[in-house]
Amino acid sequence: xxxxxxxxxxxxxxxxxxxxxxxxxxxxxxxxxxxxxxxxxxxxxxxxxxxxxxxxxxxxxxxxxxxxxxxxxxxxxxxxxxxxxxxxxxxxxxxxxxxxxxxxxxxxxxxxxxxxxxxxxxxxxxxx
Amino acid sequence: xxxxxxxxxxxxxxxxxxxxxxxxxxxxxxxxxxxxxxxxxxxxxxxxxxxxxxxxxxxxxxxxxxxxxxxxxxxxxxxxxxxxxxxxxxxxxxxxxxxxxxxxxxxxxxxxxxxxxxxxxxxxxxxxxxxxxxxxxxxxxxxxxxxxxxxxxxxxxxxxxxxxxxxxxxxxxxxxxxxxxxxxxxxxxxxxxxxxxxxxxxxxxxxxxxxxxxxxxxx
Numbered sequence: 514x515x516x517x518x519x520x521x522x523x524x525x526x527x528x529x530x531x532x533x534x535x536x537x538x539x540x541x542x543x544x545x546x547x548x549x550x551x552x553x554x555x556x557x558x559x560x561x562x563x564x565x566x567x568x569x570x571x572x573x574x575x576x577x578x579x580x581x582x583x584x585x586x587x588x589x590x591x592x593x594x595x596x597x598x599x600x601x602x603x604x605x606x607x608x609x610x611x612x613x614x615x616x617x618x619x620x621x622x623x624x625x626x627x628x629x630x631x632x633x634x635x636x637x638x639x640x641x
Numbered sequence: 642x643x644x645x646x647x648x649x650x651x652x653x654x655x656x657x658x659x660x661x662x663x664x665x666x667x668x669x670x671x672x673x674x675x676x677x678x679x680x681x682x683x684x685x686x687x688x689x690x691x692x693x694x695x696x697x698x699x700x701x702x703x704x705x706x707x708x709x710x711x712x713x714x715x716x717x718x719x720x721x722x723x724x725x726x727x728x729x730x731x732x733x734x735x736x737x738x739x740x741x742x743x744x745x746x747x748x749x750x751x752x753x754x755x756x757x758x759x760x761x762x763x764x765x766x767x768x769x770x771x772x773x774x775x776x777x778x779x780x781x782x783x784x785x786x787x788x789x790x791x792x793x794x795x796x797x798x799x800x801x802x803x804x805x806x807x808x809x810x811x812x813x814x815x816x817x818x819x820x821x822x823x824x825x826x827x828x829x830x831x832x833x834x835x836x837x838x839x840x841x842x843x844x845x846x847x848x849x850x851x852x853x854x855x856x857x858x859x860x
Contacts, residue, residue: 556678562682563745564684566747567747568747568748568813569813570811570813570814571810571812572749572750580745629749630688630750634683634684634686635684637683638679638680639679640679641679
């Protein structure tokens with residue numbers, strides 16, 4: 514009977530440990546929400562926002578502007594990667610979305626020399 | 642059934658269960674990703690060209706000595722003169738509407754090509770124009786109604802006759818104009834001397850001497 518009691522205790526220990534680990538797994542997958550390729554699923558916006566860029570007179574990118582960012586995104590980090598035709602990164606930059614009324618245009622300064630002619634895509638993310 | 646006693650072993654097992662369960666929950670809470678949300682997307686750009694010729698150009702020059710004259714709008718040459726009291730300013734623009742560019746598009750590169758028909762060694766400064774003008778009505782007295790950039794986009798010296806060896810770089814101005822919706826072009830001023838320089842206009846008999854502009858864009 515004593516042995517049975519000990520076995521029961523060990524089984525109970527294993528069961529509770531499993532619950533803890535399962536909880537960890539479910540938290541990471543359950544509330545970490547991800548969208549890619551224009552398929553937005555969560556966060557402060559459900560839309561794929563539009564980016565434009567400014568250039569200097571030499572045709573080099575000076576900043577990227579993401580337009581119509583909802584004010585609900587204030588405080589989130591907006592990161593932009595400029596890509597070439599092979600989808601290789603040319604440069605990355607980020608900024609924190611400020612407070613604004615209505616849709617914000619968020620400007621991200623681009624440091625370094627990136628020719629607009631080589632820019633063929635933006636990869637953009639918003640992170641809490 | 643016999644009632645169970647609280648033995649030392651049972652108490653130890655219960656404590657162990659509690660500690661390990663707490664460790665599992667603490668581990669869950671420590672996972673950083675669990676409380677962050679990520680929204681990511683991509684945007685692919687389309688590249689193209691929309692070069693401009695005299696067919697989409699409007700140009701003129703205004704004369705300080707003839708402040709009401711609009712003759713520059715039909716002349717076959719465009720004049721830039723630096724003499725104080727009788728300066729001439731040239732205006733050139735292109736209509737980009739046929740390019741069908743949205744205001745989210747932009748210029749990758751833009752270059753203005755002019756042909757010098759009377760050279761000088763003076764510096765010509767190129768200022769962006771931000772407000773509407775039209776050659777049939779533009780004159781010196783109307784300059785006050787225009788919005789012209791205070792800083793020159795670029796400068797050049799027309800030291801030899803013929804087509805300028807390198808197009809005048811106007812990428813930043815055209816990029817901004819695409820985003821604004823309309824390109825109102827440039828004012829050319831002599832900013833270093835007193836010479837008179839002339840360029841072929843869009844009315845020039847030789848098509849090769851008329852202003853043109855190359856434009857590579859993204860949208």
